[in-house]
Amino acid sequence: MSENHSYILACDIGGTHITSAIVKTNGWEILSPTLTRVHINSTSNAKSIFQQWADNIKSCITQYNSPINFIGIAMPGPFDYDKGISLMKNQDKYDSLYKLSITDGIKHELQIPSIEIKYINDAAAFLQGEVYAQKLDNEDKVLGITLGTGLGSAVWKKGIKAFDADLWQQKYGNSIFEEYLVTRWFTYRFHELSGTKENGFKEIIENHQNTDAFEILIQEYRIHLKDFLTFFSELHQCKNFVIGGNISKAWDIIHDEYYFSEFKITKALYAEKAALIGAASIF
Secondary structure, three states: OOHHHOEEEEEEEOOOEEEEEEEEOOOOEEOHHHOEEEEOOOOOOHHHHHHHHHHHHHHHHHHHOOOOOEEEEEEOOOEEOOOOEEOOOOOOOOHHHOOOEHHHHHHHHHOOOOOEEEEEEHHHHHHHHHHHHOOOOOOOEEEEEEEOOOEEEEEEEOOEEEEEOOOOOOEEOOEEOHHHHOHHHHHHHHHHHHOOOOOOHHHHHHHHOOOHHHHHHHHHHHHHHHHHHHHHHHHHOOOEEEEEOHHHHHHHHHOOHHHHOOOEEEEOOOHHHHHHHHHHOOO
């Protein structure tokens, strides 16, 4: 690996944030002083989003204080990862970037035209990072799920890079799996059950955990999640899972042996740091 590949600027972009850091590829070490995270309004206009991303990347570079030639970005789908074009639409995030070149937008705001930018699916980046960081690479195969503003799914096999399983839009119930497993399902369904509107799953837990409506909500979610794990495991002949994303932070509440005992489930420990390592690894 050439010297200029030894330090990669890695970004993890989600529905509500961007996190950036410099990753030392020899040993996959994140340089802690360079770790920067900001909240993003993903429903704003394209220029505003590009500016917010670029500001975060610039502050990361400032902390490193050396030239950076490569940026690896973990990005949610749907996205054209080879061409760097966003295909997200009607997902409550980044609608204004639909069919735009993300590479051109970021380079324009950074004003570093020579920088090379590559992309990896965020669920694949997360899974690859978790597998290595948690030393799960003695397994033949591991499946990864991220539960948050979107539904991510990825497959890691010994000897090859993790890849996007792209199961978010598989038909399920009256719609697709994603609509039953993400944050907006919790807020929509809780409003139906209780008549109360909350901004997110975290607020529902904080304000309503001891209510009947909350108990019904969690039971229904367990059923949807079990159905998805079953579908995913049968498709790829594997029962080993790593589960991450913001919703997984409430895993102690969601988990129930009755529903999930047939699977070997590891909770993600490295969160964004795993995605950053995975994003740096594409170079």
